[in-house]
Amino acid sequence: MTNQNVVVSDASSGINMAITVAVSGSSLFITAAQKPPPAPGTYITISKKKLLQNLDINTGARINAWVDSMRASSPTNMKSQPLSDDQNSWTMHHPSALDMFDQITNASKGKQIVMFLDYDGTLSPIVDDPDRAFMSEAMRATVRKLARYFPTAIVSGRCRDKVYSFVRLAELYYAGSHGMDIKGPSKGSKYKKGAQAVLFQPASEYLPMIDEVYKALLEVTKGTPGAKVENNKFCVSVHFRCVDEKKWSELAKQVGSVLEGYPNLRLTQGRKVLEIRPTIKWDKGKALEFLLESLGYANCTNVFPVYIGDDRTDEDAFKVLKERGQGFGILVSKTPKDTNASYSLQEPSEVMAFLRRLVDWKRLSLRRQFRMRRRLEEINMSL
Numbered sequence: 151m152t153n154q155n156v157v158v159s160d161a162s163s164g165i166n167m168a169i170t171v172a173v174s175g176s177s178l179f180i181t182a183a184q185k186p187p188p189a190p191g192t193y194i195t196i197s198k199k200k201l202l203q204n205l206d207i208n209t210g211a212r213i214n215a216w217v218d219s220m221r222a223s224s225p226t227n228m229k230s231q232p233l234s235d236d237q238n239s240w241t242m243h244h245p246s247a248l249d250m251f252d253q254i255t256n257a258s259k260g261k262q263i264v265m266f267l268d269y270d271g272t273l274s275p276i277v278d279d280p281d282r283a284f285m286s287e288a289m290r291a292t293v294r295k296l297a298r299y300f301p302t303a304i305v306s307g308r309c310r311d312k313v314y315s316f317v318r319l320a321e322l323y324y325a326g327s328h329g330m331d332i333k334g335p336s337k338g339s340k341y342k343k344g345a346q347a348v349l350f351q352p353a354s355e356y357l358p359m360i361d362e363v364y365k366a367l368l369e370v371t372k373g374t375p376g377a378k379v380e381n382n383k384f385c386v387s388v389h390f391r392c393v394d395e396k397k398w399s400e401l402a403k404q405v406g407s408v409l410e411g412y413p414n415l416r417l418t419q420g421r422k423v424l425e426i427r428p429t430i431k432w433d434k435g436k437a438l439e440f441l442l443e444s445l446g447y448a449n450c451t452n453v454f455p456v457y458i459g460d461d462r463t464d465e466d467a468f469k470v471l472k473e474r475g476q477g478f479g480i481l482v483s484k485t486p487k488d489t490n491a492s493y494s495l496q497e498p499s500e501v502m503a504f505l506r507r508l509v510d511w512k513r514l515s516l517r518r519q520f521r522m523r524r525r526l527e528e529i530n531m532s533l
């Protein structure tokens with residue numbers, strides 16, 4: 151096997167990409183992205199089409215697995231059909247958090263509830279255009295009230311600034327880029343003494359690489375109608391929601407052709423989106439643990455974290471809660487999914503109903519506590 155510098159050229163876009171490939175017989179393995187070499191003229195030039203064909207031979211299995219997974223995560227619209235046995239059993243194991251509200255609040259008694267909320271599909275409904283995934287005013291008002299009573303964090307795959315521009319509540323914690331960009335409230339935490347001011351970016355050295363990959367993905371996918379590449383600062387999303395299913399395989403190959411040059415990046419999947427991120431061991435679960443620690447609840451037994459999310463990437467946080475045996479996860483989904491969450495809610499409107507009930511419950515219990523304290527004071531005075 152020999153290494154060879156190759157310039158991949160695409161006549162339609164005019165893009166040239168310099169990469170190193172290991173050539174073994176008729177097979178081609180891309181090993182690493184290279185800076186453009188000093189002396190031109192020493193390259194073999196092959197077309198992007200040819201490269202993608204060769205990639206197909208060598209990484210076909212991986213690309214096929216991605217496409218299978220893209221299909222599996224996109225169940226056909228289940229219009230009001232009677233529940234199957236599987237669905238019934240799933241609902242029994244992951245009951246509605248609204249139906250189980252009293253059990254949930256009873257379990258939290260004497261503990262500090264800390265709220266973790268995913269954004270897309272949890273606080274805002276899923277829409278075709280990621281730039282227009284707005285949150286309703288009613289949801290914003292609900293989250294604002296929630297944050298008055300409980301420390302609240304938004305944990306999103308999006309870039310932190312973008313998710314902040316949608317939520318626009320300065321009193322919250324924000325963990326953008328799947329937790330790789332964490333920032334506390336601008337005025338500091340009001341909940342616990344010892345809570346630290348937070349700004350944490352564990353993948354900052356990846357910034358130039360992510361930017362480079364974002365640009366390469368923009369170029370390589372621009373001929374695929376409906377594909378959208380989103381720069382999430384420490385990770386990149388390639389959306390296929392508006393791509394014809396017949397083109398999914400082509401899109402996966404395009405993404406694969408770029409990723410092959412970056413062994414320090416990995417691919418995960420969300421809802422009709424391929425997500426490219428650093429291989430560092432950091433995810434929404436780690437972000438949740440980090441935030442609990444920053445809030446001063448690292449080794450506390452009297453903390454009750456609640457994480458609500460709809461996506462595969464939220465599973466990392468559900469798993470952490472399950473393993474800690476603290477609090478619980480709520481999966482937002484209309485269809486049964488393999489999950490580490492304990493409860494379910496069907497859609498953002500149910501999330502809002504659940505958050506409102508939490509606020510009302512907390513208000514009521516604070517009022518009760520206040521009345522009890524007053525009565526005790528009165529009794530003490532009369533003694």
Ligand SMILES: O=P(O)(O)OC[C@H]1O[C@H](O[C@H]2O[C@H](CO)[C@@H](O)[C@H](O)[C@H]2O)[C@H](O)[C@@H](O)[C@@H]1O
Nearest residue numbers: 269270276277278280283306307387391421423
């Ligand atoms: O962790 P999240 O806040 O759920 O972010 C995950 C991805 O969400 C966004 O994409 C999803 O929502 C879009 C708007 O509704 C939708 O068009 C897309 O199909 C969904 O995957 C966001 O655009 C991505 O960058 C996030 O990674």
